[in-house]
Amino acid sequence: MPILPVDTGRYGTPEMRRIFEEENRLQKMLDVEAALAWAHGEVGNIPREDAERIVRTATTDRVRLRRVKEIEREIKHETMAVVRALAEASGPSGGYVHIGATSSDILDTAMALQLNEATNLIEQRLNDFEKTLMEKAEQYKDTIMIGRTHGQHALPITFGFKLSIWMREIARHIQRLRECRKRVLVGKISGAVGTQAGFGPHAMKIQGLVMDRLGIEPEEISTQIIQRDRYAELVCLFAIIASTLDKIATEIRELQRTEIGEVSEPFEREKQVGSSTMPHKRNPEICERVSGLAKIMRSLTVPALENIPTWHERDLTQSSAERFIIPETCILTDYMLTLIMNVLEYLYVDKQEMWKNVELTQGRTMSEAVMLTLTRKGMDRQRAHELIRGLTIKSEVEKLPFREVLLQNDLVKRTLSQKEIDEALDPRNYLGTAIEQVDLAIKKTKQEREARGLPS
Numbered sequence: 001m002p003i004l005p006v007d008t009g010r011y012g013t014p015e016m017r018r019i020f021e022e023e024n025r026l027q028k029m030l031d032v033e034a035a036l037a038w039a040h041g042e043v044g045n046i047p048r049e050d051a052e053r054i055v056r057t058a059t060t061d062r063v064r065l066r067r068v069k070e071i072e073r074e075i076k077h078e079t080m081a082v083v084r085a086l087a088e089a090s091g092p093s094g095g096y097v098h099i100g101a102t103s104s105d106i107l108d109t110a111m112a113l114q115l116n117e118a119t120n121l122i123e124q125r126l127n128d129f130e131k132t133l134m135e136k137a138e139q140y141k142d143t144i145m146i147g148r149t150h151g152q153h154a155l156p157i158t159f160g161f162k163l164s165i166w167m168r169e170i171a172r173h174i175q176r177l178r179e180c181r182k183r184v185l186v187g188k189i190s191g192a193v194g195t196q197a198g199f200g201p202h203a204m205k206i207q208g209l210v211m212d213r214l215g216i217e218p219e220e221i222s223t224q225i226i227q228r229d230r231y232a233e234l235v236c237l238f239a240i241i242a243s244t245l246d247k248i249a250t251e252i253r254e255l256q257r258t259e260i261g262e263v264s265e266p267f268e269r270e271k272q273v274g275s276s277t278m279p280h281k282r283n284p285e286i287c288e289r290v291s292g293l294a295k296i297m298r299s300l301t302v303p304a305l306e307n308i309p310t311w312h313e314r315d316l317t318q319s320s321a322e323r324f325i326i327p328e329t330c331i332l333t334d335y336m337l338t339l340i341m342n343v344l345e346y347l348y349v350d351k352q353e354m355w356k357n358v359e360l361t362q363g364r365t366m367s368e369a370v371m372l373t374l375t376r377k378g379m380d381r382q383r384a385h386e387l388i389r390g391l392t393i394k395s396e397v398e399k400l401p402f403r404e405v406l407l408q409n410d411l412v413k414r415t416l417s418q419k420e421i422d423e424a425l426d427p428r429n430y431l432g433t434a435i436e437q438v439d440l441a442i443k444k445t446k447q448e449r450e451a452r453g454l455p456s
Contacts, residue, residue, distance in 0.1 A: 006331055016334040019117045020327040027060050028110035029082050034058035039209035040099055043202035050093035057090045079103035100198035102191050108226040109187030112216050116185050118330040125337040126174045127454055132344050133167035134445050141438040144427055145354040153365045156358055156427035161434045164441040166248050171445055173241050184234045187211050188219040188226055193313045224314035228307040235304035238333045239297045245340050246294035249287035256284045261353045266346035286343050290336050297332055300325045358427050363402030364392045366425045373424045377415050
């Protein structure tokens with residue numbers, strides 16, 4: 001009976017859930033057993049015809065999941081249940097199944113095959129999200145909004161500038177994942193403590209043949225298990241990616257606040273319900289879901305890191321934890337990416353509200369521009385700072401437009417013309433290199449995408 005939201009289908013995409021379903025996991029274990037039998041046949045350890053029969057039999061069409069479970073219930077050993085079911089289905093060739101191997105040869109190498117599929121899918125999602133952000137950054141690179149620090153109005157930026165920052169962060173995650181895959185996607189055929197003693201004189205060749213056939217790299221040196229620093233790195237990376245998605249979701253949630261109202265996540269006006277009691281509500285529930293799942297993702301780094309220590313050459317403390325954290329991190333990372341990508345794809349951007357908020361402080365957010373204009377006209381910087389600080393307080397307390405306060409001040413009037421004041425107060429004149437930085441970020445992203453063989 002389904003219990004957890006991944007099991008019920010509430011969370012997770014069908015593509016990623018399929019990778020971690022029992023049937024696919026069994027097939028990956030059978031793929032490793034088939035590759036091992038084939039390698040034994042190649043080096044002459046077993047007859048080729050028997051190896052070929054095992055290879056043909058090692059499919060879930062012939063080795064049924066229900067039969068594996070029947071055997072496991074009896075013998076209480078997962079891998080040996082697969083071995084017996086495959087040997088049983090292979091007839092007279094069954095005696096050659098699993099020669100020299102230990103359970104972790106099969107389990108860890110099968111995990112690498114699953115992670116190969118999972119990380120391929122996540123990289124595809126990241127590439128797609130990067131493209132969405134790039135297109136939106138280009139679209140809104142000139143759209144002025146207020147920049148905020150400490151939750152307070154600071155200086156004008158553009159919405160495209162904000163999107164470009166997210167875009168480059170996603171680009172770094174793609175680089176990290178591509179590097180991490182080299183260390184994570186490894187398998188092993190090395191036996192009970194890693195010495196390969198059970199494989200005879202062709203042991204190293206057998207491992208190489210198996211990994212070549214499966215399309216992954218062999219572990220450089222191992223104990224009974226692949227060392228768990230590899231998996232810990234991947235889980236930590238997924239937690240970092242989740243935290244970036246949390247950051248983006250949090251920003252959208254903040255900007256969707258009624259008092260701000262600059263952007264909002266998509267909402268199906270015809271059917272979607274925002275609240276069970278307040279008909280007017282349009283909650284940022286998708287972004288809130290992303291932020292909530294990011295908490296789970298960060299929590300999964302702890303067992304991943306604690307899986308690195310082990311007693312001597314192997315114990316079982318990693319196994320039970322990994323049955324949760326590996327599928328969960330992959331499924332949730334993929335799901336969160338799908339959610340946030342949909343939000344950005346159909347994000348509602350209110351340019352008028354953005355401009356209205358820029359003007360909310362009656363021009364006081366341009367105080368730095370006025371101060372520096374005074375400095376360029378010869379006024380001491382510290383004196384200009386103190387002068388403008390006082391005038392911003394006057395503007396705020398007396399609810400007067402900052403321009404009016406400036407024009408009332410004799411020192412300002414003696415130093416600056418009305419035209420110079422108006423130019424300093426225009427947010428369009430104080431974007432610095434923001435638009436240029438957006439263009440450069442997009443250019444760099446396009447170059448990186450082309451290097452990955454993707455359309456820019």
